[in-house]
Amino acid sequence: MRTYSAKASEIEKKWLVIDAEGAVLGRLASFIAMRLRGKHKVTFTPHMDCGDNVIVINAEKVRLTGNKLADKTFYWHTGHPGGIKERKAGATLRGAHPERVLSKAVQRMLPQGPLGRQQLSNMRIYAGTDHPHAAQSPINVDFKSLNRKNTRIG
Numbered sequence: 001m002r003t004y005s006a007k008a009s010e011i012e013k014k015w016l017v018i019d020a021e022g023a024v025l026g027r028l029a030s031f032i033a034m035r036l037r038g039k040h041k042v043t044f045t046p047h048m049d050c051g052d053n054v055i056v057i058n059a060e061k062v063r064l065t066g067n068k069l070a071d072k073t074f075y076w077h078t079g080h081p082g083g084i085k086e087r088k089a090g091a092t093l094r095g096a097h098p099e100r101v102l103s104k105a106v107q108r109m110l111p112q113g114p115l116g117r118q119q120l121s122n123m124r125i126y127a128g129t130d131h132p133h134a135a136q137s138p139i140n141v142d143f144k145s146l147n148r149k150n151t152r153i154g
Helices: 023-037 089-094 100-109 115-122
Strands: 015-018 053-057 073-077 082-087 123-125 140-143
Touching: 015 023, 023 053, 023 089, 023 115, 073 089, 082 089, 089 100, 100 115, 100 123
Parallel strands: 015 053, 015 140, 053 123
Antiparallel strands: 073 082
């Protein structure tokens, strides 16, 4: 028995469209990270970018469970003394770039390094319903119907 290792010429990438309206943030991020990494394929090779290209629409309508909208805090540092900054998840979703909440959640689920950055570049997130990737003829993935816990109503 020999271990299979995919070559760059053997990798086939699909284009997927996922509608994030009403989807739970963590579950959606986990699903997207698995597709970007390629772990759902039988030809998965850890050191190769064998995942699919993912397009996420309606990222501004993603849901958080519990009190995370008011309690979840994102921190960053400006680099200056005393430059710690914070912003709540609800403020980020209501702000100018609501897609960053989902983008950061997926980024933190991928490996840190050159391969993770390459895989992250295969994801496109749009706050609204329009995307410019119709020429790639992407496949619609009904993420919400996979499990009843994937959606949150209200």
